[in-house]
Amino acid sequence: MTSIGNRIDETISLLTELIVSRPRAVVIVFLLGTALFAAGIPLVETETDLGDRYSEGLEVKEAQDAVDEEFGGPFTTDSETTQLIHDGSDVLTQEALLHVLHLLERINDRPDLRMESAHGPATMVAQALDPAAETPAEQRRAVDRATDTEIRQAVKEVSASREFSMLVSEDFNRNQASASASITVIKHDVPSGFDDEDMDGILTTINTLAEDEPADLRAFGSGLVDSELEDVISDSFVMVMPVVVALLLGFLAIAYRDPFDLALGLIALLMTIVWTFGFLGYAGIPFGQEMIIVPVLLLAVGVDFGIHIINRYREEKVSGCDPVPAMRTSINQLSIAFSIVTATAMFGFGANLFSDLEPMREMGLTAAVGIVFAFVIFAGFLPAVKLRADRLRTRYGVPEFNSTPIASEESSLGRLLAVSATVGKRAPVILVIILLIFGAGMGAYGTGVETTFEQEDFLPPEDEAWYGEHVPEPFAPGEYTATETLNLLEDRFVTDQDQSVTIYVEGPFEEDHALEALARPDNDPPSTFAVGSDEQVESQSIVTVIRSHAAQDPEFAALIDRNDRNDNGIPDRNLDLIYDELFASSAGPEARQYLADDRRAAQIEYTIEAGTTVDEIAADGADHADSFRYAATATGTPLIYNAITDILFVSSIQGMVLALILSTVFLVIIYAVLEQRPGIGLINVFPIGIAIASLLGTMRLLDMPLNAVTGLLLSFAIGLGIDYSVHFTHRFVDEYNDQPETLSAVTTTLSRTGGALTGSMLTTSIGTGALTLAITPVLGDFGILIALSVFYSFAASVVALPPALFLWDRVVASDATGIERVTALLHR
Structure with missing residues (x-):
C-alpha cells in the first residue's frame, strides 16, 4: 500500500513540476484542445421525442406502436x-x-x-x-x-x-x-x-x-408538441444561463475579489462547457431538455475547483512563499482532493449508465465525462494560466486588488465554522447517534416519494409564470399553446385513457376457434374491468362489431347463424368469408379498427372501473393479457408511462445505492493506500448519507416527485455533495499529519477550507437554484432540489464530520494504547 501511495505522489509531483515549470506550453495545449472540441459543438442535435426516448425497448410501447400502425384511429396523430x-x-x-x-x-x-x-x-x-x-x-x-x-x-x-x-x-x-x-x-x-x-x-x-x-x-398535431419541446429547450437555456452567469459573477467576485482571477476562473468554466458540448457532438448524443442541467452541474463543480485552487495558492503566498513554490504546494495538496472528488463524482453521475432508460444513461455519461474535463482544466490549465498572468502582472506593474484567503482562524466566518469543532469534541458519541437517527428517519419518510412521468412535465405550463412577462428581449420566451390544447383534449374529450386499457393480440384469426379464443377470457375479467348491466365486461373488439352489425343486417345475421355451431353469437367456422362480408359492408371502417387487414393482429379496448389507479390497471391488464390463448400484451399511454415510472424509481434507487457503494469502496481503498487510514474513507460517506436522506424526505415533504429529470437527482447529489466531505477530510488529514492533535486539525480545517467551501456552497446552490426560472416545472423542481442537496451536503459536512473525526480519533488512540500494553506485557 505504501509503495502504491508513493508512486501516486511521484506521479502528481511530476505533473505539478510540468505545470509550474512550463506554464506557457501548458496553456497553449489547452487552448488547442478547446479549439478541437469547439468544432464538435455544431454537430449537437436537439431531441424532442420524449416518448420514444424513454420508452424504447419496452414491451408495452412496442405493442402500442403495433396498435397505432395497424389500427390508427382519429387520435392517432x-x-x-x-x-x-x-x-x-x-x-x-x-x-x-x-x-x-x-x-x-x-x-x-x-x-x-x-x-x-x-x-x-x-x-x-x-x-x-x-x-x-x-x-x-x-x-x-x-x-x-x-x-x-x-x-x-x-x-x-x-x-x-x-x-x-x-x-x-x-x-x-x-x-x-x-x-x-x-x-x-x-x-x-x-x-x-x-x-x-x-x-x-x-x-x-x-x-x-x-x-x-x-x-x-x-x-x-404532434409537430406542434415537438416544436414547442424544442423551443422550450432553447428558451429555458437563454433565460436560465444569463441568470446563472450573473449570480456566479456576483459570488465569484466576492470569492476572488480580483478581476483578473475572476476572469481566469470564468475562462476555465467556459472551456469546461465547450469541451463537454464538443464531446456531445462527436459522440452523437442528442441534447434533450434534461441536458440543460449538465452545464449547470459543471459550473457548480468548476466553481468549487476554481475557488479551492486560487484560495490555497493565496494561503501559501500570504505565508511568504514565492509564486512558483506556492503553486507547487497548492497543486500537490489539492490534486489528491480533486482526484478523489472527480472519482466520486464520476461514480455518482456514472451510476446512471446502468439505467434501463437511454436518456438517463446519456446524462450519466455526459456528466461523468464533463467532470473529468473540469478536473483536467482546473487542475492543469487554471494553475498554469494563473502563473503566467501573475508573471505578466509583475512585469507590467499591474497591482493585486485583494489576494487574501476567503477565511482564516481569526476571521468571523472562520470562528463561526469552528464552533462545530468545539461542540463535536464534547459529546461525539451522542452527536453521531443523534445524526444517525435523524438520517434514518428522513430516509424512511422519503421512501414514500411519488414517481411520475408525463409529457406535460416537459412542456411550459398553461399559465405563464409571473416573471415571464417581465423578461426583456432577447431573453423573453415565445408563446406556447400545446399544454393548453392538451388540457382541453384531456378535459373535454374521450381521450383520457387512464380509464381504459388496450389488449394487442397476435394470432391467425382465420382459424375456426380464433374468435372464441378472443372472447373467452372476458368470461372471467379482472375486478378493475368495468362490467355492464348484462354482467358482461365493457369492451370493443371485432367480436362486438360482428354482433352489432348482425343486429342491423339480417343477411349478415343469417351468415353468422350458419357458422355459429354453439349458438353464442360468435362464429366458429368460415371466418375468412365472414371477415370479407364484414369489411365490405358499412361496418368495414369500424371493423378495421379492431382486426388487421391480414387477419394476423387484433385489438380489444376495455373500459376500466372509475377510480382505479394506473398501477391497478397495469397489473390487471397484464394478468388479463396472460389469459389469452394467443400472444397478447396490455398497452396504452397510461401503461407505458406506468412502466417508465417503475423503471425511473428503480433506476433512481439503483443509481443512489450503486454510487454510495462505489464511493465508499473507493474512499476506503484510496485512504488506505495514501494515508494508511481506511477509516477516514468511511467517515467521508457519513455526511453525504445524511444529506441524501434529508433530500428524499424534503422531496416528499414538498410534494416533488421523482420524474425523468429529478430521478437523476439522488446519484447526482452524491456526486456533487461528497465534494464537501472530501475536501474537509483531506485537509484534516494534512493538518493531522503535521500535528496529530485532533481539535487543532479540525479547527484549522473548518476555518480555512471551510471558508472556501462556504463560498463554493453559496455560489453553487444559488447558481443551480436559478433553474427555478426555467419555463418547464420539471427543471424548476430540479433546480430547487439540487440547490438543497448542495446546502445539505455542506451543512452535514460541517456538523457531522467533527464528531465523527473525534470519535475516529478515540478509536485510533484506544487501538494504539492497546497495542502498547500488549507489547509491554510480552516484553515483561
Missing part, C-alpha cells in the same frame, strides 16, 4: 395528420359547422397545405344531409341549405357511430344535438422526404387561417 379543434358554447349549430367547413374549404384551396381529406362532425353531418357532397365546398353548401331541424336530425343520425362520439366533447347531448367542442382530422398528402419542419409550417399556416374565422379554431 403522425407527421401527415392535423387535428382542427373547435371550441365554443355549441359547435354543432349550423353557424358553427359552417365556420369549420369554410376553413376546410380555404385549406383545400391552398395546394401548399396538401389537404387530402378531412373527417369530423361537420363533414359527417354534411354527408348525412347530402351523401354526394365530397369536397369541403359541396359540404358547406349542403349545411348552408339545410334547416335547423334538418341539422339536428343529421347530428342524431351520425351520433350513433362510435367515431362521432370520439370527435365531439364528452358533454355531447344527443337530444339537443349540442356539444361544446369538436375535432376534425385533416389528412395531408405529403411526398417522401417531407420532414417535421415542413409539417410544422403547414400547422402554422392553418392556425393563421383559423385566426380569420369568427370562431375559436386551432390546429394541433
